[in-house]
Amino acid sequence: MTNTSLKLSWLIGGLLCSGVANASKTNKQWLTESEFISPIEVAQTSHKQLAVSEAHGIALLDEQGNALSTINSKSEHLDFRWLPNSKSVGVLSTLNKNTGNIELIKVDFKHNRIEKTYALLADKTAFDAICLSSSSDHIELFTVDVNGIVSQMALNTENETDWQLNEVRHFAVGLNMKSCAVNDLTGSLYIAEENIGVWQYSTNPELEIIRELFQLAEGLEVEYLDTTASGDVSVVSPSTNQLWLLDQNNHAFKPFELPKNIAPKTVQLHRSDKNLIAYVFDDETSKNIKINLGKYKLPFKKKNEQPIANLIPFAQTTPVASHGDAADDPEIWVNKVNPSNSLVYGTDKKSGLNVYDLKGNLVKTLLVGRVNNVDIRYGVKFNGEVVNIAAASNRTNKSISLFKIDQKSGLPTFLTDIKTDLADPYGLCLGQYDNELAVWINDTDGRFQKYEITFNKQKITGKKTLEWTVPSQPEGCVSDDANQRLFYGEESTGVWLKDLKGKQPDKLITGLNEQVEADIEGMSLYRLNGKQYLVVSSQGNNRYAVYDVDDNNEFLGVFEVGANWGSMIDGASETDGLAVTSSYLGEALPNGLLVVQDGHNVMPKSTQNFKLVDGSLLRDWILNRVAK
Structure with missing residues (x-):
């Protein structure tokens, strides 16, 4: 296994940080036309939003959807994690549609700025899925390429201007993987396989590679996964107007009915108070729809167990x-x-x-x-x-x-x-x-x-x-x-x-x-x-x-x-x-x-x-x- 080092150079100012073409987009366009919308709770009374669009690029939005900072990079996939010990700076992972490279975006909520990094190159391969995980001391990036190989990498952000991305391990999962997401609370990596269902792996590299299959309806075109910091896990398919939520106790996905005539291509989950919100991109209308799933109970009860040193x-x-x-x-x-x-x-x-x-x-x-x-x-x-x-x-x-x-x-x-x-x-x-x-x-x-x-x-x-x-x-x-x-x-x-x-x-x-x-x-x-x-x-x-x-x-x-x-x-x-x-x-x-x-x-x-x-x-x- 090789050690992959990715030096990140922040590109401050210029078109990359506030692209001229994107600056003219209205808040309605960002909120309705982006395939991925993810609200971020910056403070108890303050919310901002991240948007990723194949047509418009990447944006940091205020609560009303006004663009605060944009990057003119046509992209797909959106996952976000806070940097260790920070509640003002985080990292967004996405996939550049033009280059095929994975891009890590520094999101500075204090200064309302997003900054693009050098890409993780798609060297002799192409990426099908990317997702992030985090703990109290580090962030990890997971990728799944077209050959069905998962790469797990650790992101070192101690030097603000010179990040390092180092490979931890890689393993085979098979072909036709569409997306991935990580539940940080359980240390579980979920990978959606088209027409099969969702596979669960441990994110702990010390453990043997064992997987569990959550099977969905036969022949269903499983498309996109997402998780919340509270441990919610969801998956959607444009084949049906349903969203599935993982029942952690019964180890099975349960369907949630969406409005009729919707073909959900992507999903981003968010918890607001006790309500579970889904931002679903409808493949029929090419619009992003905010759907309140109601007061959905937390998947985990807090335990008073003393953490292991x-x-x-x-x-x-x-x-x-x-x-x-x-x-x-x-x-x-x-x-x-x-x-x-x-x-x-x-x-x-x-x-x-x-x-x-x-x-x-x-x-x-x-x-x-x-x-x-x-x-x-x-x-x-x-x-x-x-x-x-x-x-x-x-x-x-x-x-x-x-x-x-x-x-x-x-x-x-x-x-x-x-x-x-x-x-x-x-x-x-x-x-x-x-x-x-x-x-x-x-x-x-x-x-x-x-x-x-x-x-x-x-x-x-x-x-x-x-x-x-x-x-x-x-x-x-x-x-x-x-x-x-x-x-x-x-x-x-x-x-x-x-x-x-x-x-x-x-x-x-x-x-x-x-x-x-x-x-x-x-x-x-x-x-x-x-x-x-x-x-x-x-x-x-x-x-x-x-x-x-x-x-x-x-x-x-x-x-x-x-x-x-x-x-x-x-x-x-x-x-x-x-x-x-x-x-x-x-x-x-x-x-x-x-x-x-x-x-x-x-x-x-x-x-x-x-x-x-x-x-x-x-x-x-x-x-x-x-x-x-």
Whole structure:
């Protein structure tokens, strides 16, 4: 996938901003002859209107329909969104009929001015449908071309005179698509397919591409879609004098009768108080008709749910070499001498072990086999010196792969493989108790084992000293060395605690709930103000759960790792492994680092990788939750 950059140069003044030909159009002509009319509520007592016409161009109108600013660009399609954190400036998307290019129009309601941008060129294709979506921090443009390919692009408007349009992803939807619209409240993209109906997709690029069909009457020429900020969705067809509104509860479009002898070609929806208004362009008379649909109830009730916090990554690693489900588990090597030169270890479970710097750049790869999980311990006596050791579960030779870490560079050197009797080594973590170095490793069949590692000069041995079984598949684990306790996950069940000091039976300290879904995957401990907090990957809903393990394992809540739209770094989803440290890693990361595996790497689409999150964000999130 390529990265498309669109530099926008505002053309101020001149014919483009207030075209001479269009300035003479009367308000009646703009309101009655434009294929698209969209009222915009600028303030509680002030309304303005946008108009797009194949004959006259584009206009910003006052409430009575008088032209305040026009562009002489014969166009079709109209969608509008406010710029992030603004209620005076927005963007209008439209399609130039003469050039076939998509044009983004800056609409400045404060100064009553619309300004044309350079076009998104129809390079070796033509566009059938365009629409916008928005959130609190960015705007996205969706296009559907004649080959049935959807392109999803993010619009960066931080620089007012130099906007950037960057491709997020593209996917196939099929031919004969007529229009599209986005419901921002549900994150749903709707695409109208001629003679079939309306398809629904998720706008979330992290999710798998799954579609749902809302079928309309067989053979109906489905023409145009529109939505409101309240979540209303409508579709029209010139084949019949009806307008369909989406019933969100029943997942079906319901017809609304329009005046007789109308052939609705386009529709623009608007809510005025409790009334739902439709601006319909009649293909028979070539006139735009305002139709009051009455007091139509809001499609959604406001929920008092607390929004899920988003921790935004500042960097991401180089994607792994292997395709498919490959990147799995990270660990952080802390450079005690020069913390800013600390490193991130990450497994490619189809080929080997990777090492990255704190900017995500790949610095070393060891092709040692299908290593799944990795962990690190410090201050291990080996061959007359004190070293750092990394261990990884190796599914190629059913072993524990051990590595010596160079104290200055942090780079690993392969030492040896400790054979296990596991059929499919899976999860792994290290523990260090007084002079004992232990490897905890499990199998997909539910077996969990402990191996004690001994270093005798240059000879390295491993002895299995413990084994137990959980009812279903385990993976992630983390050892709290100081308190001699082991936390381990059973993917379909929750998190278990093993007391390593006494003979207490293992205890299920937390299960699944409305916020935490299977699979339970990676886990790591974050130390803050003398306490420890367990961070766990809730793979089933792309979230991360945090538990106060020093206060009766209290569940503090969940957060997500969302997209960094300014840097075009996508969020993390379907996370397998994670690692976290609160250690000082230099001025840029004074409160450590959170690293999570991304199972669906987009922006641009590539093989899997790891996302890097400033530990200060996690620290602040925990402090905020504890304070409550």
